Amino acid sequence: MTSSTPRQGLHGRRDECQALDQVLAGARAGQSRVLILRGEAGVGKSALVEYLVAKASGCRVLRAAGVESEMELAFAGLHQLCLPLMGHLDRLPGPQRDALSVAFGLSAGNVPDRFLVG
Structure with a gap:
């Protein structure tokens, strides 16, 4: 082989x-x-x-690699996984789009609901 x-x-x-x-x-x-x-x-x-x-x-x-040093960073693994898809963020419904934008630091706001981010 x-x-x-x-x-x-x-x-x-x-x-x-x-x-x-x-x-x-x-x-x-x-x-x-x-x-x-x-x-x-x-x-x-x-x-x-x-x-x-x-x-x-x-x-x-899509791939993401878990890094122990990022364990305490909220949404670090999700950010790594979704980074290649960020150009499609506008295709999501408003509540999910807004939650991800805040979770990934693209916009300011309160800590987003985990269910909306998920």
């Missing part, structure tokens, strides 16, 4: 790859999906994510 082959590093991970394929198929069909990959360091979580990204051509893929 070459380094560009999506299955590199996934020997014996057939069930996991099939689950990822199903998640992607559901997303392509317009269904909402959530997937949590967890495990000890070095077990292949990153390889599974790279497999999914390689299979997700035509899909928008």
